Amino acid sequence: MNKLFYLIGAIVLLALPSIGVPQYYMHVLITILIWSFTYTSWSIMGRFGLVSLGHGAFMGVGAYTVAMLWNYLSLTPWIGIPLALLFSMAMAILIGYPCFRFRIVGHYFALVTLALSEVIRMLIMALRDYTGGSLGLTPERFGEGTSLYALQFADKETFYFIALVFWAFGIWVWKKIDTSMDRYALDAISEDEDAAASVGINVTRQKLRITVISGVMTAFGGILYGQYLMYINPHTVAGVGVSLQIVFAVVAGGMYVAFGPTVGAIITISLAEFLRVLIGTAMVGLDTTIYGLMLILFIIFLPQGILGAIIEKGSRKKAVRKPATAVGAAPG
Amino acid sequence: MFDIYLLETIVNGILLGGVLALLALGLNLIFGVIDVVWICYAELVMLGMYAIFFLYVKFGIPLILACLAGIAVVAVFGYLVHLLVISPILGTAPINQLLATGGLLFFLQSFTTLLFGVEFRNIGLRLPVLEVFGMYISFARLLAFCTALIGMIVLYLFLARTYIGTAIRAISQDREVMVLMGVNSRKIYLITSAIGGGLAGLAACLLVLQYDIHPAIGLSFGPITFMICVLGGLGNMLGGFIAAFIFSQIIAIGGFYTELEWGYVIAFAVFIVMMFIRPQGILGSRS
Amino acid sequence: MLELQAVNAYYGSFQALFDISLTVEQGEAVAVIGPNGAGKTTLLRVISGLVRTADGTLTMEGKNLRTVPPHAIIKLGVAHVPENRRLFPRMTVEDNLKIGAFTPSARKQFKERLKFVYELFPILAERCAQFAGTLSGGEQQMCAIARALMSNPKMLLMDEPSAGLAPVIVQQVFELVHQIREKGFTVLIVEQNIQQVLKVVDRAYLLEVGSIKASGSASELLGSEEIRKAYIGV
Numbered sequence: 050m051n052k053l054f055y056l057i058g059a060i061v062l063l064a065l066p067s068i069g070v071p072q073y074y075m076h077v078l079i080t081i082l083i084w085s086f087t088y089t090s091w092s093i094m095g096r097f098g099l100v101s102l103g104h105g106a107f108m109g110v111g112a113y114t115v116a117m118l119w120n121y122l123s124l125t126p127w128i129g130i131p132l133a134l135l136f137s138m139a140m141a142i143l144i145g146y147p148c149f150r151f152r153i154v155g156h157y158f159a160l161v162t163l164a165l166s167e168v169i170r171m172l173i174m175a176l177r178d179y180t181g182g183s184l185g186l187t188p189e190r191f192g193e194g195t196s197l198y199a200l201q202f203a204d205k206e207t208f209y210f211i212a213l214v215f216w217a218f219g220i221w222v223w224k225k226i227d228t229s230m231d232r233y234a235l236d237a238i239s240e241d242e243d244a245a246a247s248v249g250i251n252v253t254r255q256k257l258r259i260t261v262i263s264g265v266m267t268a269f270g271g272i273l274y275g276q277y278l279m280y281i282n283p284h285t286v287a288g289v290g291v292s293l294q295i296v297f298a299v300v301a302g303g304m305y306v307a308f309g310p311t312v313g314a315i316i317t318i319s320l321a322e323f324l325r326v327l328i329g330t331a332m333v334g335l336d337t338t339i340y341g342l343m344l345i346l347f348i349i350f351l352p353q354g355i356l357g358a359i360i361e362k363g364s365r366k367k368a369v370r371k372p373a374t375a376v377g378a379a380p381g
Numbered sequence: 382m383f384d385i386y387l388l389e390t391i392v393n394g395i396l397l398g399g400v401l402a403l404l405a406l407g408l409n410l411i412f413g414v415i416d417v418v419w420i421c422y423a424e425l426v427m428l429g430m431y432a433i434f435f436l437y438v439k440f441g442i443p444l445i446l447a448c449l450a451g452i453a454v455v456a457v458f459g460y461l462v463h464l465l466v467i468s469p470i471l472g473t474a475p476i477n478q479l480l481a482t483g484g485l486l487f488f489l490q491s492f493t494t495l496l497f498g499v500e501f502r503n504i505g506l507r508l509p510v511l512e513v514f515g516m517y518i519s520f521a522r523l524l525a526f527c528t529a530l531i532g533m534i535v536l537y538l539f540l541a542r543t544y545i546g547t548a549i550r551a552i553s554q555d556r557e558v559m560v561l562m563g564v565n566s567r568k569i570y571l572i573t574s575a576i577g578g579g580l581a582g583l584a585a586c587l588l589v590l591q592y593d594i595h596p597a598i599g600l601s602f603g604p605i606t607f608m609i610c611v612l613g614g615l616g617n618m619l620g621g622f623i624a625a626f627i628f629s630q631i632i633a634i635g636g637f638y639t640e641l642e643w644g645y646v647i648a649f650a651v652f653i654v655m656m657f658i659r660p661q662g663i664l665g666s667r668s
Numbered sequence: 669m670l671e672l673q674a675v676n677a678y679y680g681s682f683q684a685l686f687d688i689s690l691t692v693e694q695g696e697a698v699a700v701i702g703p704n705g706a707g708k709t710t711l712l713r714v715i716s717g718l719v720r721t722a723d724g725t726l727t728m729e730g731k732n733l734r735t736v737p738p739h740a741i742i743k744l745g746v747a748h749v750p751e752n753r754r755l756f757p758r759m760t761v762e763d764n765l766k767i768g769a770f771t772p773s774a775r776k777q778f779k780e781r782l783k784f785v786y787e788l789f790p791i792l793a794e795r796c797a798q799f800a801g802t803l804s805g806g807e808q809q810m811c812a813i814a815r816a817l818m819s820n821p822k823m824l825l826m827d828e829p830s831a832g833l834a835p836v837i838v839q840q841v842f843e844l845v846h847q848i849r850e851k852g853f854t855v856l857i858v859e860q861n862i863q864q865v866l867k868v869v870d871r872a873y874l875l876e877v878g879s880i881k882a883s884g885s886a887s888e889l890l891g892s893e894e895i896r897k898a899y900i901g902v
Contacts, residue, residue, distance in 0.1 A: 100476045102420075102483070147657035155475045156418050156615060160607045161656055163420075167604040168649040175642035289600060293483045300480055334494035334596075341488025348481040349469045544766070544775065551756045551767045558754040561716060563742035563771040563819065 062213060066206040075205040077322055079277060081314050082212035084298070087270030088310035089219040092299045093226060094263040098154075098239035099256060102292045103144075103162030104267045106169040107137050109287030111268030112275035113173060113180060116188045119199070121179065126200040130272055137268035138261055140165075145260040149253045152242070163289060170288035185282030188275065200276055208277055215273060216311070219266065223307050226259070235259060297344045303354030312356045387637065389516035394633030396518070398626035399526035400587050404606045405613065405621035406533060407580035413616035414553045414573045417467055417478040421486035423603030425462075425578060428489065429455040429585025430594045431497060434504055444506070451589075452582035459578020463571055486599070493596040501593040508590065525587035532583050533622070536576075549573055553616070605632075605645070608652045614662030624663060628652075669694045669854060670715070670746075670823060675724035677707075677714050684710045686879045688724070692823065697845070697855040699865045699886070702875035708858040709751055711875065712825050715856075716748045717741045728823070743771055745822030751831060753812040757801025761792055761811055764800050768818030777820065785814045788847065806837035813844060823854040830861045842868050866890045 066075070091104050114133035118124040124132075144165055148158055173180045180186055191199035195207070202208045226232055234255050237245040246252050275281045284290060294317070302313025321336040328335060351358055408422050419425070429451045436447035466485060470477045508521040540546035552559050552569050559566055592598070609628050613620030628648055636644030670692040677685040684707045692698045700708050713719040715726065717738035726733045728744050736744065747768075755764050765785060769778050786793035789810050795803060800811055809829055816824055829845070830838040838861065846868050849855060859865040866872060866886045874882040874895065882889070889895055 098474075098476065100479065102479070144653070147660070151657070151660040153656065153660050156412075156479065157611060157660070159476070159479050160418070160611050160615075161653070163604055164608050164649050164652055168646060168653070171642055171646045171649065175640060175646055289604065293487060296480060296483060297487070333499070334491035336491075337487050338491035338495055341484045341486070341491060344484025344487065345466055345481050348477050348484065349466070352473070352477060544770070547759070547763055547766050548770060550759060551763075554756045554758055555754055557718075558750055558756075559767075560718065560738045561742065561748040561750060562767050562815075563739055563774075564767070565737075565739045 066209055072205060075209060077318065079205060079209050079212045081311075081318050082209075082216040083270060083273045083277060084318060085311040085314040086212070086216045086219040086273065087267055088295055088298045088302070088314055089216075089223055089307075090263050090266035090270055091295045092304050092310045093223055093266070094259055095296070095299055096304050097235040097259065099260065100159050100296070101162040101260075101263075102159045102289065102296065103165035104264070104295050105166040105287045105289065105291035106140065106162075107264045107267040108271030108274070108291060109166075109169045109173060109283065110137050110140060111271035112281045112286045113186065115272050116186050116275050116281060117179060119188050120186070125198055126272075126276065127198075130200075130269075133272060134265050134268055137265050141261045141264035142257065145257045145264075146253070149256040149260075154242070163292070166288055166292050170283050173283040173287060180283075183283060185280055187280050190279070201279070202276075212273065212277070215269070220307055220311070222262070222266065226262075227307065231255060231258075294340070297340050299354075300352070301343060301347055301354055303357035303360075305353065306356050306360055309354050309356045313354070316355070385515050387634075389518070390633050390637040391630065392516060392518060393522065394630040395626065396522040396526040397633060398629035399529040400584060401602070401606065401609060401629055402622045402625035403529040403532055403580060403584050403587070404602065405609045405625050406536065406618055407577045407584070408606060408610050409613075409616055409618045409621045410536075410549075410580070411573060411577040412610070413618065414549055415463070415467070415471075415570050416616075417471075417475075418482070418607075418615075419462065419485075419577070420479055420482040420603075420607075421462075421489055421599075422577075422581060423599035423601075423606060424486050424489040425455050425458060425581040426585045426588065426602075427493065427594070427596065427599045428458060429582040430589045430598070431493065433585060433589050434502055434594055437504055438502075444504075448586040451585055452579050455582030455585060456575045456579035459581065460571055460575040462578070463574035467574070468567070468570075490596050490599065497596065499595060499597075501595045503593045504589055506590060519591070521590040525590060528583070528587055532580065536580070539576075545569075545572060605648070608649065612652055612655055612662055614664040617662065617664045620662055620664030669729055670856065671725065671727050672715075673725040675714060675721050675726055677710055677719050677721050679710075679719070684719075684878055685714065685721075688875075688880060690873050690880065690883070692854060692856050694822075694854055695852065696871065697849050697857070697869040699869040699872040700856070700858045700875050701860070701862045701865060701872055701889075704860065705877075706875045707878040708860075708875055709827055710878075712748060712827050712856075712858055715741075715746065715825060742819055742821070743773070746825060747816035747819050747821035747823070748825045749812050749816045749827060749829065751827040753808045755800040755803075755808055755811055755815070758799055760797050761800055761803070762796040764811060764815050765792075765818050768815035771819055774819045778818075781818045781820060785817055788817070788851070789814050789844075804837075805833045806840055809833065809837075809841050810844065813848070817848075817853075821853070823856065824848065826855060826857045828859055829857065830859065830864065838864060862895070863890075 065078070087108065091101070094101060111133045114136055115126050115129040118129040118132065119126060144161065148161060153161060174182050188201070191201055195201060195203045202211065234245065234250045237250060238252055238255060242252055271286050274286060298313035298317045299310045300313070301316055302311065303309025317340060320339065324336045347354070353361065404422070404426070408419065412418055432454045433447045433451040436442045436450055437444050442450070462485065466481050467478060470481060508519065511518050511520050511523070540550055548559070548564055548569055549572070552564065552566060556566065605628065609624045610621050612628065613622070613624030631648040631651055632644040635647040673689045675685060675688040676683065688711065700711060702708055710719060714721055715733065717733065717736060721734060728746055731744060733741065733744070756767065765782060766778070769775055769781055774781065791807060792811055792814055795807065800808065803811060813826070826845070829841050833841060842864050845855065845857065849868070857865055857869060866889060869886050871885050872883065872889050873880050874889070
């Protein structure tokens with residue numbers, strides 16, 4: 050049953066460009082795919098109770114590193130991207146290792162990651178001579194705008210396939226982790242670290258590993274975003290705002306299901322575009338106002354997200370085992 | 382050898398520390414008692430600033446009254462935050478509260494943008510700059526520092542001497558037992574939230590004297606306030622107080638030798654390093 | 669004064685108390701004795717409203733306790749001295765006592781109550797400005813009892829007052845219980861230390877695995893062969 054769904058879905062998605070979808074909708078689709086990938090990357094950590102409010106930092110580091118190396122050192126993204134990913138890995142370890150070694154969890158961890166995203170944003174601003182500060186940075190176009198060397202693709206159809214491939218990759222990684230033995234280790238850790246450690250789970254290593262995976266993937270999401278939009282600024286790819294945006298989308302869509310973050314992306318981006326078409330730029334901030342309100346309402350009434358709720362209603366027979374975090378009240 | 386400009390910077394750092402300490406106090410109070418972090422705390426301050434602005438500039442109400450009204454408005458808002466947002470999810474996992482207040486942050490920032498637009502506003506008060514021993518100190522800053530100090534002393538007396546204050550201290554040390562004493566924890570939480578809001582409102586009065594108002598102003602001091610609280614030990618009011626001054630000195634001196642933003646970057650970097658050296662904060666306890 | 673009839677209590681789906689019926693008359697001292705895990709603490713928590721019961725009657729002077737919210741139980745005159753004292757460690761002795769008299773009626777009489785308590789426990793008067801967490805075990809127990817007395821209760825619930833204390837101190841604690849009785853307070857004590865507690869109470873119930881297995885006067889139970897063999901090891 051599932052396999053059929055996937056097959057049909059895959060065919061539809063692959064065939065989409067050929068049936069002549071207008072450019073605007075292609076743009077929206079690509080945006081959804083890229084952000085879905087980023088959101089999925091965050092949820093790889095988030096679902097195990099490692100709530101980071103700092104993933105904006107990874108996006109920023111990814112996007113800015115590639116763009117700056119290209120603009121100033123004419124370094125092709127083929128080299129720039131691995132370097133950026135290396136930086137993000139280093140950053141993930143730098144923050145992750147002390148946090149996990151010293152048992153910084155919950156509130157503290159969230160605030161430390163928040164600090165991280167703000168440091169990166171401040172750094173971008175401080176280096177304004179190179180980054181352009183709040184005015185942003187535009188990667189220089191190479192030739193006609195489409196080039197394999199510069200990893201720039203001006204036509205939407207090509208980028209659509211690229212985004213699709215990486216989006217699928219993100220889902221694949223999510224599922225791989227979901228069905229791995231490590232998943233149970235991480236679930237155990239999120240419920241009771243001490244108990245997990247006492248049965249021989251290397252808590253620090255597990256948490257560090259998932260953080261690195263999540264961080265590096267998010268950085269790549271930032272790179273995709275930068276290369277597609279050909280413009281980045283510290284508020285759209287770094288800082289607290291982005292970090293919260295990521296969290297909101299995942300919570301809205303469903304943190305514990307594979308396609309949850311994607312649903313979250315669809316909801317948030319469609320809403321933003323819909324409002325923009327309907328109201329124009331007259332009411333700047335209406336979409337985020339609604340997000341904010343929705344996030345609050347979701348947390349209170351629907352903590353498992355829309356997709357999560359639908360799945361739960363739909364398949365009561367298959368008792369979906371849900372981790373203890375973020376759902377329901379603690380006893381006593 | 383004696384650099385008057387450096388001394389001036391240090392003094393200004395101390396003055397800045399006063400207001401930061403006030404902010405940290407509010408956050409720590411709420412965390413220490415209710416065990417929730419209001420990610421949107423700085424946005425409450427922003428609300429207060431807008432309230433004061435409109436009362437004073439648009440309605441011509443005397444500044445002192447506008448400030449008092451501002452404090453009251455944010456206190457009521459604090460009460461409502463606990464009642465409507467925190468209370469329903471109090472028993473659930475801590476990240477829920479972080480996310481809910483995160484949503485509130487989004488909401489407040491955007492809603493303010495909708496209502497008031499993105500332009501910077503200023504209450505247009507030109508307070509003098511004093512010359513003290515060859516250093517230039519802004520009177521507004523001095524006033525803010527003194528008021529913050531007074532506010533903190535008042536809070537201390539309230540917590541130490543009054544019945545409700547004692548109950549607030551007690552509930553942060555043992556929640557469950559309070560029920561046996563006949564204390565309705567919900568009531569105490571609501572009062573604490575209102576006080577936290579009131580402190581934010583007071584901070585708004587002080588900040589509105591010195592800075593422009595715009596919807597995203599919360600980002601300027603929100604993250605810093607969190608860093609200070611964590612650095613001092615989350616929930617520890619004395620720790621937050623000390624950490625505020627340490628942080629403000631780093632920002633001031635860092636900004637003195639380089640540019641302002643680098644001051645912040647260094648402060649954040651120091652914070653992250655401190656997390657490795659002493660994760661529970663300067664005065665925090667392992668829990 | 670206090671009456672329970674056919675009370676059942678659950679933690680989720682786990683049943684902790686089965687069909688409990690007991691009474692405490694005014695001026696009496698009653699003990700509930702039994703081994704670890706029998707449900708003694710649960711019993712007191714049920715009376716204080718911390719654990720809700722599904723059925724049975726639970727009344728204090730005729731008033732139905734089951735419909736009263738937990739924080740209002742103390743207003744009906746039932747003061748609870750919790751297991752392990754549960755003082756506020758970083759607050760002074762006097763502040764701890766202050767919280768004991770939190771209810772409006774108790775607050776009005778705060779000065780008199782404080783005087784009464786300090787007369788009963790002179791050591792607390794000496795240590796009134798000391799942090800409660802720095803008191804010795806025996807002094808802490810004294811403080812916890814004093815805190816409960818601050819609300820001028822009709823009945824005192826005491827949860828394992830001897831827990832974690834050295835034998836000499838335990839003696840002193842039960843001396844205190846005796847003193848409190850002399851002052852006219854009604855007491856319901858839950859205890860593991862059967863030998864000591866039966867010396868200071870009038871009646872007792874034996875609670876084992878959530879049900880009452882025996883009851884009677886203190887001397888009866890002290891004299892009973894079963895109890896002596898099972899619990900006192902004589």
